[in-house]
Amino acid sequence: MKNRSSFCKVSAGMLIFALSTPALLVGCSGPQPKTEGAIYDTGKVAEYAAPYVSYDTNYNTEEYNAVDESNFKAVATSPLSTFAADVDTASYANIRRFVNSGELPPADAVRIEEMLNYFHYDYPQPNEGEPFSVTTEISACPWNPDTKLMMVGMQAKSMEELEKKPSNLVFLIDVSGSMEEPNKLPLVKNAFLLLCEQLKENDTVSIVTYAGSDQVVLEGAKGSDSKEIMAAIEDLEAGGSTAGSEGIKTAYEIAGKYFKADGNNRVILATDGDLNVGITSEGELTRLIKKEKESGVFLSVLGFGTENIKDNKMEALADNGNGNYSYIDSRFEAKKVLSEELGANFFTVAKDVKFQLEFNPKFIKGYRLIGYENRILDDEDFKDDTKDGGEIGSGHRVTVLYEIVDNDSPMEIGSDLKYQTGVTNDSNDLLNIAVRYKEPDSETSKELNYPVTTESIKTEMSDNMKFAAAVAETGMLLRDSEFKGKSSYDSVVSLLDSIPNIKSDTSKLEFLLLVKKMATLTKEQ
Known part of the structure; x- marks a missing residue:
């Protein structure tokens, strides 16, 4: 039988004392300006952070699922890349906790998709009647001269009416x-x-x-x-x-x-x-x-x-x-x-959200999804409404990065097939992004498609993409990824320093300070 206990009321004075006790809460004011929270001259990164203490690794019993990074795939044999959306952010905050306590996180604590999705990006709002927008950008990859980096950004509609519901x-x-x-x-x-x-x-x-x-x-x-x-x-x-x-x-x-x-x-x-x-x-x-x-x-x-x-x-x-x-x-x-x-x-605006990218072998010979290893689906699961996807909330953003290898790249992409068919399609699309989702109270999916053309290729990265690339590069360094190429903390800092307005966003400035701490910790190992 369940034990249903009553609770004891506390006096207003006791409550005020609890709210003002530094060990419990550093301040209890209302919403703070976006530029607060980082202290430039000391390197502290969170105004309201509880004291970080280094833990004794002899008694550490933390548990993480293994993360097996995705390898490059040949478009000729694997033209589809299918995965569930993920808006979790836990990994980044956990990494921050490790770094502020003077430790680098274990590799499996680093989930790059959760690092990416912790931050805000300036994506366009959805068109009228659509739950989200999807945009793409392709540019040179900072850590691998033989690949290009592609960013896919999803912006969910902010539904104020939904947020007013009980x-x-x-x-x-x-x-x-x-x-x-x-x-x-x-x-x-x-x-x-x-x-x-x-x-x-x-x-x-x-x-x-x-x-x-x-x-x-x-x-x-x-x-x-x-x-x-x-x-x-x-x-x-x-x-x-x-x-x-x-x-x-x-x-x-x-x-x-x-x-x-x-x-x-x-x-x-x-x-x-x-x-x-x-x-x-x-x-x-x-x-x-x-x-x-x-x-x-x-x-x-x-x-x-x-x-x-x-x-x-x-x-x-x-x-x-x-x-x-x-x-x-x-x-x-x-x-x-x-x-x-x-x-x-x-406040969920879409559930069971899934992505399926189809790459055109006429232009692209290989690709690698960065992160989302624990969210990868079988290709046939995309149209199977019984298979779980991810949940997207009001105003949520989802950021996805791929390394892509175009047909002009000297990089070789292996294939498991002995016999392959040539490129016969007439499409000038580089790839297509299909998104399936269910409305919160429905069990039937809807599908939207977003063709990607050469218009997405940019000679210079936008600030959005610079920041996302820096986050992914940092994740690969923390994991000591076999795909990190010529990555370094110095190159990450340079990329972040090239973003003019980075100091106007507390969380992004905090990330820059954390990267500098990671560099110091790495040198001390």
């Missing part, structure tokens, strides 16, 4: 013993208090916690009852083992009970991923979350902590649960995810 939110919070550390449960509380500031009066909020067993701390509270919700959050304490699967089941059960047919229904899971009681294997968790997502409830996973973070389990939950995955390393990041980008992270 939300049914279930906060599923891990309060097990592993969450006792200052950068875990205290930061979780701060994050959800920030989210409470965004609640609308007609929203519904429930809170489920789990440790040795699950507890329903608050059920069906109205968004107008913000003091009650905040008091329940403040009263949370950590202790016990981690029976996450039971908490997941209860959270979805409650989300179903208060389901809003014309609203936003979402479970928000906050955890370090260290599930050690009940269903604990990644495979079993994947099967559980696939079953629960059939209810029409979406999922957001927020990762916290160091040393025992189970990134592999949190990524699997988000990827298989119609969801997204963010890593919260500071209040600065909590504000970004739960306030500044609330619409993108919590």
Whole structure:
């Protein structure tokens, strides 16, 4: 039987004390200007960051899925490249945490697509009646003179009307013993208090916690009852083992009970991923979350902590649960995810989004997808509506990079076929980008196609592409990729320094400072 406990209210004075305690929260002001957050003369990168401490690797039990980088493929034998969209950003924030603690991240903690999608890019808004726009740019590749770099940018429509609809939110919070550390449960509380500031009066909020067993701390509270919700959050304490699967089941059960047919229904899971009681294997968790997502409830996973973070389990939950995955390393990041980008992270405009690129062998003989290794699909899965894709939120951006080898390149691309047919098509398109998606309340996909012509080839990179190329190059350096070519941190810094307005974006300036720290750490190894 589930233990449904009540919560203890705290006084306004206690709440103010909690919000003003530096160990818990550095400031509690409203939205800050975009240019704040980076301090130029000291190299600090987040005004609201909790103290970063170096961890003892002897006790590090963090877990990451293996990332096997995609190799070059021959267009003659593999003309199609198919993968699911991914808007997760956890990897970048986790990398930042490592670097600020004086460590370089393990290679498998580096997912280049999540680094790319952490940042904002200036993509055009969609045409009227379309959920998103897709644009392309092709230019010289900074690290390989024999290839070109192609950027595909997707911009989802910002749907203010959708964001005004009522939300049914279930906060599923891990309060097990592993969450006792200052950068875990205290930061979780701060994050959800920030989210409470965004609640609308007609929203519904429930809170489920789990440790040795699950507890329903608050059920069906109205968004107008913000003091009650905040008091329940403040009263949370950590202790016990981690029976996450039971908490997941209860959270979805409650989300179903208060389901809003014309609203936003979402479970928000906050955890370090260290599930050690009940269903604990990644495979079993994947099967559980696939079953629960059939209810029409979406999922957001927020990762916290160091040393025992189970990134592999949190990524699997988000990827298989119609969801997204963010890593919260500071209040600065909590504000970004739960306030500044609330619409993108919590209001879905398209689900099961898939890409399929078809390269024309008349012009291109090879290609390599950079990142998205864990999102690659079989080509036949593209038109199969039972196969899961990615979820895109209001105003979300998706950035994809390919190295492409044109027919004039001296680079050789191997082929597994003994006999090949010649190029017989008359198309002057370089390639075609097909995108399939479902509307949030539909199970039938729609398809859009975007032919790419020579008009996408640029003699000089745009600022968008310069930054994306610098991010990808950094990811390859961190992974010590066999495809990094002549990459170096110096070349990354030079590329970033060539972007005139980089200091006007806090996150991009922060990245420049991090790259310089990475260079120093690499030299010290």
